[in-house]
């Protein structure tokens with residue numbers, strides 16, 4: 001019943017820690033720092049992403065490889081959880097110079 005672990009994810013802008021719930025790890029209601037969470041729990045850290053920082057309102061989630069948080073434009077997406085930054089290029093179309 002509703003067991004999960006919490007991973008403290010720092011806001012990329014102000015550093016406020018956001019408790020992200022993960023259900024893929026031990027699920028013993030433990031709290032981990034982002035860098036210390038077991039890999040089993042980390043893979044699900046974006047379960048409820050994007051997160052909204054309660055202090056400054058920045059919308060963000062965890063980028064993998066390397067582990068850090070990134071600011072993301074707000075839009076619901078459920079199918080790109082592990083794509084990292086590449087999934088969120090913001091309004092910058094590919095510039096010219098693509099082969100001839």
Ligand SMILES: [Zn+2]
Pocket residue numbers: 011012013014015016053054055056057058
């Ligand atoms: Zn913040």
